[in-house]
Structure formats: C-alpha cells, structure tokens
Amino acid sequence: MRPVSDHKVLYQAIASCTKCNLAQLRVKAVLPEGNSRSGIMMIAQSPGEVENRTGRMFVGPSGKLFDELLDAAGVSRNDFYLTNLIKCMLPKSRRPSRTQWEACTPWLEEEIRIISPRVVVPLGFQALKFLLIRAGMPRPPRKEYRFLFGKFIQTNDYLVYPLRHPTALLFNPEKRKVMTGNYSKLKQIVGGSVSNSRDLYL
Template sequence: MTTEDWGQIPIGAPDDLHQLYKIEQPFIDLYKRIADCPACELARFRSKTVPGSGSKTSKLMLIGEGPGQKEDELGLPFVGRSGQFLEKMLLSIGLSRQDVYITNVVKCRPPDNRDPHSQEINACDNFLQEQIAIVNPTMIATLGRISMSIWFPNEKISQIHGEVKRIDGRLIMPMYHPAAALRNGSLRKTVQEDFLKIEKILMETK
C-alpha cells in the first residue's frame, strides 16, 4: 500500500469492513508514514501495510505478531480466521473490535507467515510505541510469544499467560495468539478464561 492508495476501501466491501477502515487523526498521519516505510526487508513482500484499527481512546490494546495473507490483502489486522476467533472472544466480554485498538508488532507481512526477525521488530518498534502513546491504554494484552517478548523477553508463554504485570504505568497481560487456539483446541478454554480476566480488570479500573 502506498500513500496514494492508502485508506481505500475494497470495492464491494461489506459495511462492517467500512467501519474498520474508519480512522481519525492522529492515526491518519501515522498510517501514511507506515504506508511509505522502507525501514526493513518486509517492505519488499507486502501488498498493503497493516497499521492497526480500532478506537484511539480504548482502555484495551491488543498486540499480535504480524499480518497474515488476508490482512496483507485488506490492510487490516486480524481479519482472517484468527480475527473471527478474536472477535468472538471480545464479544464474550461485551466488546466489539471497534471498542478496542488492535495492531501487530510488525506492520508488514513476513513471507510465508514466518516469525518476524528481531531487526524487523526493532525497525518497527517506533511505530508501535507511537500507537501506544496515542491510545494510552490502561491495559495491553499481547497475543502470542513475539509481542510478549517485548515486555517479557525471558519468559515462557505457557507459564505467564493470563498474569498481569504493571510496567511503566500500564497493565500488561500476555495471552496466547488466537491462531494457537485455533490450531490447538485445548487452548481455547485457556484463552476464554484469560479474556474473562481482562473483563474483570477493565471493570476494576473503570
């Protein structure tokens, strides 16, 4: 996606997709800079950049790893099967995806859905930090071990998922990636339980 075509809604897109493309300042400037970013190798592989979507005033921010094929096609995060599962989990605690802010550690799709490399994560980190500063969420849920490693580099997700730590004034909760729950049915209940913890924490911090 380039600055010129950034923000275009695919022809024939359903209404809910139009909702997801709705963006406000200051995200507009940021998303344009991401669309033009050549800072790491992933720029060569993308169809569209996938900056993020959702509310700029949400108390909850969800951070995944990187865009997949569907996300790369549409320029939106979590719109494939993982996204459907994520929406279901959000709905179970009374939230829609427009109520939260969703992004990934890297904004361009790694080829063959490989894990992003550390230099790619580092190159993209300024964008992520800018998003966190704009949204200023009370709570961040990391989805998967890649985003978890930003705050918990030496931990195992199996040991600390669902635990909340206060870091730099925010509550950070590591969670399994929705794709892991889709691959491994036994993790679905775990993810559901962790979402219930999010609901409880958000109620307590109202």
C-alpha cells in the first residue's frame, strides 16, 4: 500500500485540473471517497448535478438507490473505495467525448496504481468499457455489455465484477430484483471469498 500522501497529492491535482472543457462546468471537485485500504474499487461514470454542487460522491437520487442496494447486500460504502471514470460533471449525463476520456482517465490510472485493488467493480457501461480496454480484452457490441453485469472477469491485475449503475433503477425499476441479486455478491467480495480465477464466470 502506498503512503496516504500519494492520495493527497493526486486529489489536489484532480481538484484543480483544467485538462478538458468539463472544468468550466465544475462547481466543486468530486474527489474519491470510501476506504482506500479495502482493496475493492468501485468506478462510476461521472458526477451528477447534486454531486457537482456538493462535491460528494453518490448523493441525490442515485445515492439513495446506491445505499438501498448496498444495505440489501449487507455491505456499506466504507467497504469500498469509490471513484469516477470522469471526475467532472458531464452535461445532462452525456457520454464523455474521446477528448474528455483521454484527458481524464490518466487520473484513474494513477488511482489504480496507488490503490492496487484486488477487485474492481465498474458501475455501468463506460467504466466497464475502460476496464476491458485497459485489460486488452475483447469488447462485445454495445448492446451485449448487459450480459456482463453480475459476472466475474479475471484480468492479469485484478478481478472485475461489473454492476449496473444504481441510476438504472430510476428508469427501469423492474430491474430491481436482478440488480439486488447481482449487488448481493458484494458481500462475498468484501468477505474475501471471491477474489481469484477459481470463481471465474467467463
């Protein structure tokens, strides 16, 4: 584990970053939260409007749903290191442009280097896409990413456990049952009973 001072330097750099045009929309920098020593990293896409105003991760409607899913799984936010793929708010939660992606993902690379996670949990399509590219793994067509949620993917560096972003429940409440089932495996991940390729589903 790297010294905590590495985090501080990194967070200061992110908070003052102007590498892409999203800096113009930033009210408050949304820095990573949670437990940097848990070995489990969760990656969401980007801050929403409430997160941008408050500078906190997972507040507002998505935060409430996130907490409900964690509660049902018997885990808490402090069991994870929580971060975003893109550190500043995307207007109307649009997909990041290639320029924004290339400007911002080096921050996430640096976080992965510092945290050295044993398990990485991407929340949603964009974070999963980042991890597949990073691992040099084949990427399915866009419509088939949904089949990867709730499955384990072993990479050379860590286990990946993709989940739908909690916001999915705002638009598709009928997905609650399957999402609750997928999130429930977080309990095993936190307990350390799912951490290597013996548990591989793909």
